[in-house]
Amino acid sequence: MGSExxxxxxxxxxxxxIVLAFSQLNALFLVWLERKVAGHIQLRYGPMEVGPHGILQxxxxxxxxxxxxxxxxxxxxxxxxxxxxxxxxMPVLVAFLVLPFDENLVIRDMNLGVLLxxxxxxxxxxxxxxxxxxxxxxxxxxxxxxxxxxxxxxxxPLLLAVLSVxxxxxxxxxxxxxxxxxxxxxxxxQPVAGLIFLICAxxxxxxxxxxxxxxxxxxxxxxxxxxxxxxxxxFFLAEYTNMFIVSAVATALFFGGWHGPFGFSFGLPGIVWxxxxxxxxLFVIMWVRWTFPRxxxxxxxxxxWKVMLPLSLLNLIVTAAxxxxx
Amino acid sequence: MSYWKEIIEGGWSLVEGMRVTVRRLVRPVVTVxxxxxxxTLSPAYRGHIEFKVFPEIGTHRCIACxxxxxxxxxxxxxxxxxKDHARAPKVATHYMIDFTRCSLCGLCVECCPTxxxxxSTEYQLEEESRWDGVYDLMARxxxxxx
Numbered sequence: 001m002g003s004e005x006x007x008x009x010x011x012x013x014x015x016x017x018i019v020l021a022f023s024q025l026n027a028l029f030l031v032w033l034e035r036k037v038a039g040h041i042q043l044r045y046g047p048m049e050v051g052p053h054g055i056l057q058x059x060x061x062x063x064x065x066x067x068x069x070x071x072x073x074x075x076x077x078x079x080x081x082x083x084x085x086x087x088x089x090m091p092v093l094v095a096f097l098v099l100p101f102d103e104n105l106v107i108r109d110m111n112l113g114v115l116l117x118x119x120x121x122x123x124x125x126x127x128x129x130x131x132x133x134x135x136x137x138x139x140x141x142x143x144x145x146x147x148x149x150x151x152x153x154x155x156x157p158l159l160l161a162v163l164s165v166x167x168x169x170x171x172x173x174x175x176x177x178x179x180x181x182x183x184x185x186x187x188x189x190q191p192v193a194g195l196i197f198l199i200c201a202x203x204x205x206x207x208x209x210x211x212x213x214x215x216x217x218x219x220x221x222x223x224x225x226x227x228x229x230x231x232x233x234x235f236f237l238a239e240y241t242n243m244f245i246v247s248a249v250a251t252a253l254f255f256g257g258w259h260g261p262f263g264f265s266f267g268l269p270g271i272v273w274x275x276x277x278x279x280x281x282l283f284v285i286m287w288v289r290w291t292f293p294r295x296x297x298x299x300x301x302x303x304x305w306k307v308m309l310p311l312s313l314l315n316l317i318v319t320a321a322x323x324x325x326x
Numbered sequence: 327m328s329y330w331k332e333i334i335e336g337g338w339s340l341v342e343g344m345r346v347t348v349r350r351l352v353r354p355v356v357t358v359x360x361x362x363x364x365x366t367l368s369p370a371y372r373g374h375i376e377f378k379v380f381p382e383i384g385t386h387r388c389i390a391c392x393x394x395x396x397x398x399x400x401x402x403x404x405x406x407x408x409k410d411h412a413r414a415p416k417v418a419t420h421y422m423i424d425f426t427r428c429s430l431c432g433l434c435v436e437c438c439p440t441x442x443x444x445x446s447t448e449y450q451l452e453e454e455s456r457w458d459g460v461y462d463l464m465a466r467x468x469x470x471x472x
Contacts, residue, residue, distance in 0.1 A: 037351065039355075040350070040351050040352075040355065041347045041350050041351050042350070043350060043353060043355050043356045044355050044356070044357040045355055048359055287344060287347060287348065287351075288344070290347060291344050291346075291347040292340065292343060307333060311333075
């Protein structure tokens with residue numbers, strides 16, 4: 001009994017270290033990739049100085065962030081202020097628990113895995129609200145308010161899009177959803193839901209063109225205006241890890257998870273297919289960011305309530321009707 | 327019906343935008359890694375003014391008439407000249423410009439009656455004090471001639 005518990009603890013600690021290391025490395029790579037994509041879209045190089053093609057640039061930036069002083073404003077609610085960056089990063093770690101990297105490479109294959117991810121990723125907006133509120137800065141507060149309004153608005157079509165997939169597979173377990181796509185990916189059966197999911201996921205992760213919570217032209221830096229050093233770094237890290245998670249969920253729900261296209265795996269192992277698709281989706285998110293201008297707040301809300309919500313509801317009803325009568 | 331039309335047309339315009347950026351993405355970049363590589367400057371580049379050297383007389387042709395000094399909207403130019411004797415033509419001896427206040431309008435070059443001014447192609451200027459922006463064009467001319 002005692003040794004069993006000890007091995008459980010070892011498993012938890014090793015798993016946590018792997019997940020932490022992966023999320024850090026992933027964020028380092030994504031920041032570099034984002035700057036490269038931005039550069040080349042604007043016909044310039046992007047980072048070139050540190051390491052070959054600037055690959056070590058983000059490590060240098062990270063070291064700088066760690067070395068910086070952590071400033072707490074005098075009028076801030078310091079307890080909340082300190083804890084908010086930690087809170088924003090925690091739900092991100094939980095999501096790794098159920099992500100299906102391969103057929104047998106899941107930490108816990110829960111029967112409510114999809115629900116767990118969405119339940120926890122909603123928590124990060126609370127952390128953003130806490131951070132923006134605790135800073136006692138009007139720009140931070142405005143950013144936090146916007147973030148909450150935006151997340152509430154986009155959560156609904158997002159979940160409705162997921163629901164139409166769940167209706168088709170009659171399961172919320174990732175392994176079953178992915179297994180149902182071994183021949184045809186759900187993006188071909190549910191293109192509207194897939195598109196809605198991608199758009200809403202971009203809005204959920206506060207990415208451009210939906211990045212109004214941190215719109216630097218209006219709100220300085222939005223909710224993380226007063227954060228410096230590694231506290232800001234944690235917000236940044238959480239954003240990029242969130243991007244990875246929504247892309248991974250989109251891959252699992254719509255792009256066939258660890259399956260190759262149309263059942264052909266071309267001899268590649270499942271995890272390679274999975275990560276390949278995730279990083280392609282991440283590239284698309286970056287591509288979108290450097291293409292479209294930021295939407296205005298009323299446009300953002302109109303788009304969610306007048307377009308995304310009716311479309312996703314319609315899609316859900318059509319899906320349900322097709323499944324019922326055919 | 328305009329609701330659906332707006333969604334479809336708007337969506338198509340977004341796709342069009344993505345097409346533009348992905349084309350940019352694969353195009354070769356236009357910038358260079360500056361301190362290590364430098365682009366060749368266009369001959370039409372207009373830096374601060376400089377004296378021309380006329381090969382037939384081997385020096386400038388400034389007669390210190392002061393037209394440039396009076397025309398300059400920012401009061402950048404100070405020019406002085408001397409006559410060797412009463413009947414001799416005037417020749418410039420001092421020509422100072424305060425480049426920190428110059429707006430590069432080029433009126434001095436255009437109004438010069440002897441066309442002895444031109445634009446230099448210098449763009450890598452760095453100074454420590456604002457007085458370092460004051461250039462002695464005569465000294466620069468001597469430097470170039472030697």
